[in-house]
Amino acid sequence: xxxxxxxxxxxxxxxxxxxxxxxxxxxxxxxxxxxxxxxxxxxxxxxxxxxxxxxxxxxxxxxxxxxxxxxxxxxxxxxxxxxxxxxxxxxxxxxxxxxxxxxxxxxxxxxxxxxxxxxxxxxxxxxxxxxxxxxxxxxxxxxxxxxxxxxxxxxxxxxxxxxxxxxxxxxxxxxxxxxxxxxxxxxxxxxxxxxxxxxxxxxxxxxxxxxxxxxxxxxxxxxxxxxxxxxxxxxxxxxxxxxxxxxxxxxxxxxxxxxxxxxxxxxxxxxxxxxxxxxxxxxxxxxxxxxxxxxxxxxxxxxxxxxxxxxxxxxxxxxxxxxxxxxxxxxxxxxxxxxxxxxxxxxxxxxxxxxxxxxxxxxxxxxxxxxxxxxxxxxxxxxxxxxxxxxxxxxxxxxxxxxxxxxxxxxxxx
Ligand code: NAP
Numbered sequence: 001x002x003x004x005x006x007x008x009x010x011x012x013x014x015x016x017x018x019x020x021x022x023x024x025x026x027x028x029x030x031x032x033x034x035x036x037x038x039x040x041x042x043x044x045x046x047x048x049x050x051x052x053x054x055x056x057x058x059x060x061x062x063x064x065x066x067x068x069x070x071x072x073x074x075x076x077x078x079x080x081x082x083x084x085x086x087x088x089x090x091x092x093x094x095x096x097x098x099x100x101x102x103x104x105x106x107x108x109x110x111x112x113x114x115x116x117x118x119x120x121x122x123x124x125x126x127x128x129x130x131x132x133x134x135x136x137x138x139x140x141x142x143x144x145x146x147x148x149x150x151x152x153x154x155x156x157x158x159x160x161x162x163x164x165x166x167x168x169x170x171x172x173x174x175x176x177x178x179x180x181x182x183x184x185x186x187x188x189x190x191x192x193x194x195x196x197x198x199x200x201x202x203x204x205x206x207x208x209x210x211x212x213x214x215x216x217x218x219x220x221x222x223x224x225x226x227x228x229x230x231x232x233x234x235x236x237x238x239x240x241x242x243x244x245x246x247x248x249x250x251x252x253x254x255x256x257x258x259x260x261x262x263x264x265x266x267x268x269x270x271x272x273x274x275x276x277x278x279x280x281x282x283x284x285x286x287x288x289x290x291x292x293x294x295x296x297x298x299x300x301x302x303x304x305x306x307x308x309x310x311x312x313x314x315x316x317x318x319x320x321x322x323x324x325x326x327x328x329x330x331x332x333x334x335x336x337x338x339x340x341x342x343x344x345x346x347x348x349x350x351x352x353x354x355x356x357x358x359x360x361x362x363x364x365x366x367x368x369x370x371x372x373x374x375x376x377x378x379x380x381x382x383x384x385x386x387x388x389x390x391x392x393x394x395x396x397x398x399x400x401x402x403x404x405x406x407x408x409x410x411x412x413x414x
Contacts, residue, residue, distance in 0.1 A: 004087045006071060006079050007032075013066025016096045016365075018329055023096065025365045027063045032070040032091045036101020038339025039349040040073075044101045046351040046407035050374060051358045053411040058370040068095070072114055073103040084114050089121055092332060097365060099358055100334040104341070112162055115334075119155045120162075124325035124332055125202065126209045127153040129308040130360070136382045137316035138394020146292040147314050150219075152210035153304020155325055157202045158234075160301045163195035198234040198300055200241050207242040209326070210298035211250050214273045222246070222254075224277040225299040225307065238300050239277045246275040280307075287311055308336055319350030319390045322357040324364070333361040347402040350388040352378060355410070373414050380413035381406070 013030035016023055035044045048067060055063055070088045077083050092098045105113040119127070130150040137144070165172035167190060175193050179185045187193075207224070214222050224243070228236030246254050250273075257276035260268055268274055278286060280303050287294065287310065299307060312321035318337035325332045335353035343349045355374060362371035382391075385398040386409045392400040401409065 007068065007087055007091055010066035010068050015094060023329065028066050030066045030068050030095050032068050032095050032098040034070055034072045034100040035075065037073045037104045038102060038341045038344040040101025040339060041345060042347050042349055042403045043351040043354045046403050047354045047358050050355050050407050050410050054370040054373045054414060057414050058373055084117055092122060096330050097361060098332050099361060100332055102337060102339045104339050116160055119325050122327060122330050124327045124330060125156050126206055126326045127155040127304060127323060128326055129323040129336055131311040131315055133315045134379055134382050137391055139314055139316065141314050144315050147311060149294055149297060149311060151297045151299060151304055151308045152206055153299050154202055154206040154301045157197050157199060158301035159194055159196045161197050165193045167192040196234050198238055203238050203241040204245050207245045207298045208249065210296050211246060214296045215253055219295045221274040221276060222296040222298055223294055225280055225283045225297050225303050226277060227280040229279055235300060242298060243275065284310060312336060317390055318353060320352050322353055322360055324357060324360050331364050333357040347404055348389050349403055350390050351403050351407060377410045377413040381409045
């Protein structure tokens with residue numbers, strides 16, 4: 001077994017392995033967990049308790065997760081004097097399925113986002129964010145129950161590739177002068193520059209995953225979200241390559257929206273998934289006005305970041321928004337939100353986001369019964385109007401509880 005400096009391998013666990021292109025899950029899988037900065041500490045404690053209780057109640061003593069702490073962010077800096085130690089990356093690569101709390105990223109300077117680095121180093125090319133409504137949660141829209149979407153956001157390229165040069169730097173002057181001279185551009189010398197690469201490879205593997213998800217879960221449509229009318233060779237190309245994957249690799253499972261009108265008189269043939277595309281600004285108003293017309297969204301990196309928070313706002317906010325970063329096999333499960341530093345260690349924040357991310361993790365491992373038990377228990381807890389501060393301010397007559405108490409209620413309601 002690998003030797004680590006600070007990571008302690010649990011004696012009672014076994015690694016998940018890949019056999020015949022599938023994950024093989026032992027009854028006591030070792031799951032690396034990054035606690036995270038800020039509210040991560042409160043949330044992860046609550047999440048582990050809830051997951052352990054659900055696994056125990058579902059599978060009696062037959063199955064249990066062997067959690068293995070691995071480090072990134074502030075805790076890693078304390079232990080290793082590094083923000084993202086190599087052994088953390090190695091452990092996630094080896095153990096394949098991991099859970100993660102939020103990590104701090106400074107704006108406009110300092111180190112690069114650890115979250116973005118993790119996704120790129122581990123090649124976790126799909127950021128998957130389901131957004132659906134739990135009955136009773138307050139919402140700014142009239143029919144939040146109509147929102148039932150899953151967003152597949154490309155996770156490794158676009159403006160997140162980290163290729164940028166600061167205004168006034170030697171490098172930015174080189175770039176601007178080269179572009180102005182050789183490409184006949186007219187860029188102001190006092191500009192900062194960022195590069196937006198979008199590739200066939202990155203687009204196709206993401207859209208392929210989104211369509212496969214729609215097929216596996218019998219969902220009605222996949223929508224490609226892009227701003228291709230303006231950024232033709234990046235976002236426009238994302239749209240074109242997305243359709244190409246659909247019509248070449250999934251031809252007998254899908255119809256395009258154009259085909260529905262041209263060949264089928266506006267009626268979707270039974271059993272087919274509709275592939276459509278929408279311009280980014282239009283989809284922002286569509287998810288408010290006609291959310292039930294959308295099911296799976298496939299998006300470039302930046303669009304996906306924006307639209308997932310906007311959708312989450314309709315179903316109770318970031319406290320209810322789970323997510324996952326998935327590659328060919330590795331899955332790193334984490335909430336959409338950040339470290340919310342003002343609430344750190346106050347035991348007040350809503351842990352549902354990470355608990356629901358852990359449910360996605362259990363589904364990914366094939367432990368769906370335990371995941372369903374948790375989701376049902378969250379619904380029961382909400383029915384009883386026992387909620388954290390964020391939902392309390394949107395719900396009449398609710399009882400406000402802290403993070404740890406809320407987790408206890410979920411466990412009681414299993
Ligand atoms: P944030 O941490 O997501 O928090 C913004 C606001 O969202 C909070 O003040 C709170 O709103 C609400 N919120 C977030 N999580 C919640 C939860 N679990 N329950 C209830 N409400 C919740 O965003 P930020 O303050 O802009 O970012 C803080 C740091 O996190 C930054 O360093 C950022 O880079 C980092 N970040 C990390 C990740 C990641 O690790 N994947 C993702 C995003 C941001 P109210 O104050 O209205 O209650």
